[in-house]
Amino acid sequence: MIREIQNFYHQRVLIVADSWFGNNGLWSRLDRGGEGVFHLLSRMRTNITLYDFAPASKEKRKVGRPRKYGKRLGFR
8 A cells, every 4th residue: 555655646655653563574565676765764662672783803703603783782
């Protein structure tokens, strides 16, 4: 239905969702071939954990897999 609205108006579409619908399940379907015409505005879920970007490795590769996340952000 959202794609049909965009096709009718030929404008960018801003979707406002609550914290339970504004997840990757909705976004991944809209972003497929959308070429930037869909924007999603959503409140973050209360149980989400945010991390900084993984540090760029400038040293020689160590044993094991590289870090996936950086430092944990927030109050904890």
